Amino acid sequence: MAAEADAVAPLAHRKPGGRGATAYLAPPDESFPAGHPRRRLQTSSVGAVAYDLIPHGSLVRQLYEWDGLLNFLAAALGRDRLYRYADPLGALNIAAMEQDEHLLWHFDQTDFVVSILLQDCERGGDFEYVPNIRDVAAENYDRVWRLLDGDRGEVVRLDMAPGTLALFMGRHSIHRVTPIAGSTLRLIALLGYDTEPGTMSSERLKLARYGRTEPLAVIS
Numbered sequence: 001m002a003a004e005a006d007a008v009a010p011l012a013h014r015k016p017g018g019r020g021a022t023a024y025l026a027p028p029d030e031s032f033p034a035g036h037p038r039r040r041l042q043t044s045s046v047g048a049v050a051y052d053l054i055p056h057g058s059l060v061r062q063l064y065e066w067d068g069l070l071n072f073l074a075a076a077l078g079r080d081r082l083y084r085y086a087d088p089l090g091a092l093n094i095a096a097m098e099q100d101e102h103l104l105w106h107f108d109q110t111d112f113v114v115s116i117l118l119q120d121c122e123r124g125g126d127f128e129y130v131p132n133i134r135d136v137a138a139e140n141y142d143r144v145w146r147l148l149d150g151d152r153g154e155v156v157r158l159d160m161a162p163g164t165l166a167l168f169m170g171r172h173s174i175h176r177v178t179p180i181a182g183s184t185l186r187l188i189a190l191l192g193y194d195t196e197p198g199t200m201s202s203e204r205l206k207l208a209r210y211g212r213t214e215p216l217a218v219i220s
Contacts, residue, residue, distance in 0.1 A: 122182025
């Protein structure tokens, strides 16, 4: 899988200069005071290989499209049933991170994310998070504010080795990937599932992540 991912990594879309967003993956909300987490812009830089560029015969695509994995994940997550994303770009994608690239502190907009680390970088690239820093009843902006100011008192580092299958619930647990160091790419497969059928990424997200909103010709 790592070799196959490395072969398509040159096809990854990158936005020159990276992308800017808040921890809530939204533009700054000017109704909040200066320095507030809802206004604080962070940078993020990662290459993404869209689903339509991953060959049908590749191992990671075969695994994603295998019902056995779908049923296992539903059981592991305690869900009656899961569905693969219907998104032709975002259902399965490979994040390819090179020297100095990183992911900002952020909350996910989905209940859970399924990933497989295919290849690790030489140094850096640590997955860090703060468990349940917010919940449905309280945003706890003060704790998020302190974290963004550099307070690492609540930070947990997830020890991941190539081959790690991670099921991460990031809607309430803020997380990031620290800057990559060295010439070896960090390659991670992101597998899209939902509890409802027909899930599609927003046009805004597709344009930001893949540089387009429509699939290209089928890759065999």
